[in-house]
Amino acid sequence: MADEKELRYDPAAIEPKWQERWAQNPAMYAAEPASTGKQKYYVLEMLPYPSGQLHMGHVRNYSIGDALARYMWMQGYNVLHPMGWDAFGLPAENAALKNNTPPREWTLKNIAAMKRQMQRIGFSYDWEREVTTCLPDYYRWNQWFFLRMYEKGLAYRKQSKVNWCPQCATVLANEQVIDGCCWRHEDTLVEQRNLEQWFYRITAYAQELLEGLDKLPGWPEKVRTMQRNWIGRSEGTEVDFGVEGEASKIRVFTTRIDTIFGATSLQLAPEHPLVPELTAGDKDLELQISAMIDEQKVARETDNLSNLEKQGVFTGRYATNPFNGERIPIWVANYVLMEYGTGAIMSVPAHDERDFEFATKYGIEIRRVIREVGESEEETPLPFVSEQGILINSGEFDGLICEEGQDKLEKYAEAHGFGEAKITYRLRDWGVSRQRYWGTPIPMVNCPTHGLVPVPDDQFPVLLPDQIEITQEGGSPLSKVPEFLNTTCPVCDGPAKRETDTMDTFVDSSWYFYRYTDAKNSAGPFAPEIAQYWFPIDQYIGGVEHAILHLIYSRFWTRVMRDLGLITNDEPATRLFTQGMVIKDGAKMSKSRGNVVSPDDMVARYGADATRMYALFAAPPDRDLDWQEDGVAGISRFLGRVYRLVQRYAATAKSADAATNNSAPPAGTSLALLRKLHQTIAKITLDFSGRWHFNTCIAAIMELVNEITAAEAALASGEVPVPVVAELLRNLVLLLAPFAPFLAAELWEELGGEGAILRAPWPVSDPGLAKEDEIEIPVQVNGRLRSVVRVSAEADNATIETTALADAKVIEWLAGKKPVKVIIVPRKLVNLVVK
Template identity: 50%
Template sequence: VNWCPSCATVLANEQVIDGACERCESIVEKKKLEQWFFKITDYAERLLQDLETLPGWPDKVKTMQTNWIGRSEGVEFSFTVANSGQKIPVFTTRHDTVFGVTYVVLAPEHPLVEELTKGTAYEKPVQEFIKRMEQMNEITRASAELEKEGMLIGAQAINPMTGEAVPILIANYVLMEYGTGAVMGVPAHDERDFEFARKYGLPIRVVIQPAGQELSVETMEQAYTGEGIMVNSGRFNGLPNEEGKKAIADYMEAQGIGCRKINYRLRDWLISRQRYWGAPIPIIYCEHCGTKPVPDQDLPVILPTDVEFKVGGGNPLAESPTFVATVCPECGGPAKRETDTMDTFVCSSWYFLRFTSPHTDHAPFAPEHVDYWMNVDQYIGGVEHAILHLMYARFFTKVLYDLGLVKVQEPFQNLLTQGMVLKDGAKMSKSKGNVVSPEEIISTYGADTARLFILFASPPEKDLEWSDQGVEGSYRFLNRVWRLVAGYADQVTGIVVPKPFPAVSGAERELRRWTHYALRKVTQDIETRFNFNTAISAIMELVNALYHYQARVAAEQQDLRVVKEGLESLILLLAPFTPHIAEELWSAIGHSASVHLQSWPTYDEAALVEDEVTVVIQVNGRVREKVQVPAGLTSQDLQEKVLAMERVTRLFQGKQLIKVVAIPDKLVSLAVK
């Protein structure tokens, strides 16, 4: 496991950054310890398959979880160490290339490495190599960008399909935690193996030839990973390689050489932590009865308060006699508690169940409340939780479902992963000196301006680049809204918006269309898409429409019923985004109750019907003109209407009109020569 000598605790892979502890930056060591795990691998297939039941989750998160689970179908078989008979199991999805194996690679931590090198000239350099590898975490070693390093260990392995002896190496890119900790090297048909073989002068053998082409080892510049015909493969020569996969798997199983297997990249969840914070692991150790779980009636185990925290780290629970000393639940004799605590991700894997019944004091949660509230309709969280918290929460829910404690198998129905706010292209951080002070922004521009900018500058799932100019723009927009409403406040106070609204025409009809377009657009963007930036854009269009009406129609001729409907809609739509200014403006136009106590406005489909639409005119595929025509014209009527316009006919003056295609309310395409 990863061990931080300074914090004196085990670390998860994700807590090791460039070989150092993320908390204290001490160099992390590898240490063999007995630790507690959750067997999440038993749920790998369900965790993978049930992603298909989550249409409300972003594809990128589902892809990240799919890759983290890492399901692969292949065969497992063993090489035999020459002169010793020891077995080296390997798993491969490319068993069609087994005749192209020219070396075998072990993970540096593989138990056979020490056995095979002990007392040989390879022992010291191999141990030095292993020590270097211990400074790297598994995520770094698994990276495709990592420069591949390895070395021979002075032993050979026998390929069971050919009887050929091939050299055994260790390499940084093979992980003990994945598969069997050993891989077969097929450099002609795997890019990583090809680079490794070229670097260390290892043999390359072609066993799949692409159709219509003959590969030559001498001229190959990269591995061939495509489909083709099997060659240099004994009885399987001439088979298409996909057929060869099945034939080789059948042969291995028939001969007892190997068997088909499904493998997963997902590892069991190491939950032991040597820290005070975290839920105690409810286990008791008795010299006579062995390892026993804490009885249900004694749960939960409570952290003690008489602990001493030492500067050098270490687990304070192990030094607390009142915590450690207990009684065996089976024989009643003296016993000791487990002093490790659980990874804090354990607690965050089921908190949503507790939220359904936070006052329940006799159980973690009340099943009847969980049945009523679960699953969670909408979850909002950063994408950094995609393969940890969100995976663990799904795992917990499935385990509890299997235990009959909950009736849902997935905790979160819909997921939104919001982006981060960046400054100068980087995450805001005091160490980088790129932190924006909220107090300064609020004192200069107000909280509403800050809210509006953050929500408008980017879709919620994307990162947002902080921009002082963007903040200024949001501030100017809110001032523009204030001036608009303030200019009408006295006139519209006391005006009642009729319901249903009587028919209007001209400029009034156009303003009502913009009002109800904004109502529909903002409602849809908020409720179904969380596209706050486009919702705010629609509000801005409504503000422009109100100003346009004000400038276009003389004051004494303006229909203040239409204006008030537009202003009320504007303020109600702004309220979730800029609550303070919305409250002030709502009061300014004659309302006494809070804007935040009003019902959400609804849109009128009839008001959205357009009298005229803009139609694009294309000539030989190029846009040449845009014209206004009555909405709803048939294709034939649209064609006749457009061809009667002088501004259209002059586009092909002196040329022959060959063909006309008219798409109602959208486009007229002319072909001329």
């Protein structure tokens, strides 16, 4: 055995040594498709914004992916595990304004600092494939994709009402407005402005994006539900109501055309294009509607639209119901929004709660056109919104059930030319224009003669100037840079102006994982045959906060690339895992809240292995983790125990090949230790297969170490044969490798393990040894836990009952009473019912 004085665990000495070795080791990198016969496995964590410092929230996310990557390597897969940087964005501009540092310089300096942190913590990233989205070799392909979409009509420009963050001084996509505020500035209300903007036509894929969610069983249901709600598919009918005395018509969308005979008014959004025409000359009416528009604007900015007190004004004009020719008053209502549906609704107060409230307030007629099955018209309560009813007061359609009525009324409208079936979506096209500097330049020019002209591919990349003056005065800073702004038209060589908006940074993160597969390619974004080998991603890992913003955009982008012939897959990732947050002082750990814990401090005190292993041990990976530094210290002490245990018997284990090994089967202490070892292997292997209970994996390793430590006298005396000692220690180190890779590598070398531990085969459990010989059964009395008994794993219910009734604690709790009922959940529970 080694001298105890030499057995001090010193991660500050062990970890840098292995960090340096790994940096030069090609075993850390994925093999190219043509050079391997192995099955591929692509594991990926969402790339970070380079803020300059990792915190423990990052470490937790990356530790999950790294443990999985290391496990899959040991299972013999060709693993791709890359990392890069989501490097464009407003924080760099804000830092430039604050620190007088150019965004490029600030960003690249932060990337270098964070990369050093990742390497010190030992994440097994393939740095040969590193991607930095703010560098021209990446963003030139953003421009290339833009033009391919423009050619297919998927990129277009239009005047539009947009979300404007006054603090960012730029446009936000709908998905970037959270509770009426900017997603980056939680206290800044978003304004509405009309601007000429570029859009990606994500709505062209709305139905496919919706249907694709049913083909993603490996994604959390919460994420799929969020996307379904955001896409917001509605099936219904569009119907034209004529305007009395006018040639114009008002088109409404309804999902309940079966109620159209009960429409007693039409309501228009205050910004409906017909409103000025209908109210012209009535100054009082115009002022009231202007006030409604202002009210809606404030409600949008505070995300309070659903709580608006319903207000309306009668225009004095009438529409005509095309089904019965009835005159219907036209109102303008503050709760009707121009951006949803057609900006006009037919109000059926008897069968819609919102319409009922409005009609009651303003004295508008309420007419039943559906009665409840089995009830008379008078007995049907109001408002009656169920679709399980019978049509009444609906002319020739009386007596139809609602579903049949919807079908017949819709067909009638189509046959008579005043309506048609329609599917609408809540999803809106993706506004990608940003009036900021630090982003991908949009590759278009404005020519006085030829209008909008694309920049030819052979002029890519359109370079972002390095040094410019950045202000927040509104409008793009690039418009104030003559050498960027002024150019020539690719068609006529005449003077032209460049587009000065830059792209939304979510463009960068919508396809970066494809670039990882072929990161050095200068002829295209990636080689299709290489991407086809790696895709789809086998396991994607990141926060649930990206369920809409990033994930829906990346699904859209994947389909666009598929239709361009670059890939064959429909979805970017087969499985998605959303990890819990790290909580400190009652709030999510983040730089903005000032409650971050630097991994550098933890590594300096306890080592990288203890830091990352605590992040995996303190809570299940899908739950929030309440940060406790004492927990890191505890993991460090445990790793010290492992280090000393292995070192004490390393020489013995290394001599196993030379030891005389009789063929006698293990017994006694040896059998008990091997049984525990193989049960631990089986448990951890099962957990890696999809359950990801890494906290219980580590707990199982701790139990194994406890049992080996408790048997040290038998190890030291030779009672446990040398081959058994070797099997115990080598497999212990292999089990530890995904969670504490530095220590595992050090101990693997001490044990004489062959090659890099990263490529060592994962241990295989012996089913005979892993089988439990005894199990613990909780015993309850009237539903309360009173004892725990041990029985054979093969025990039948009668034996379990007998053992439970003979237990001393149970006898004490029964106090001479006989149970009136014994409930046994096989292998799980005994409950004694006593009166």
